[in-house]
Amino acid sequence: MIPRFGPAPLRARRYTLRPGAYALLPLGDRVLITRQLGDEDEFQLPGGGMDPGECPLRALHREVYEETGYRIAAPRRLGAFRRFVYMPEYDLWAEKLCHIYMARPTLRVGPPLEPLHEVHWLPRAEVPELLGNSGDRAFAQAVL
Template sequence: MIRRFGEAVRADQKYRIRHGVYAVLALGGDVLITHQAEPEPEFQLPGGGVDPGESPLRALHREVYEETGWSMAAPRRLGAFRRFTYMPEYDKWAEKLCTIYLARPVRRLGPPLEPGHQALWVPARDAVRILDNEGDRHFLARAIGRAQG
């Protein structure tokens, strides 16, 4: 059973599955997160949806690059969670199945390609506090706990 975070399921909505992949990218005591300005401003782990016909790892590399401008290597699966939410950019209710990976940031190739995204290096403990998604916070806290333990 995959752990659920976030809003309660609404009985009056039909949800469509949306697979997503997200990365914890740590360097020293900092992690690379993104700030997305719209549709609502929020701090997130970099990542996003897996396109039809795309492998999850290919999607992870693409999404990290698009949202941060960084390349990454050696992704290892940390776990997965689900959340039920409205996605205004797609005008749909989604059951998001989110898989979280721990990966090594390799090199900044340029600025984020995705409009409205800003890449930020933040002390890991601060990132656990400011990430807007409860599932992101949970897996980041687990990842930094492992790094320190």
């Protein structure tokens, strides 16, 4: 059974399944995370939704690159969790199925391609408490 984090789904609400891939990216004593600016300014694990027909690993590489400008190597799946949220950018109530990986950032190709994303290298101990959702925090606490 895949654990759920965050609020329970509303019974009267229809949710669209939205699978995604996200990465913990430690390097030495620091971890690369993103800060998404805007209406909901928060720190996040780099990653995001899978495109139709896309496998989790391909989505992971693409999303990390788009949000950080970094390439990654040696991804290892840690697990998955679900959360039920409203995604205002898509006007969508979603059941997010979050596949979590650990990988090594290797090469910075350039700045983030996605607008309103900042790259932050933070000490391992600080990362879990800064992450914006409880599922990301749980995986970061377990691994870091």
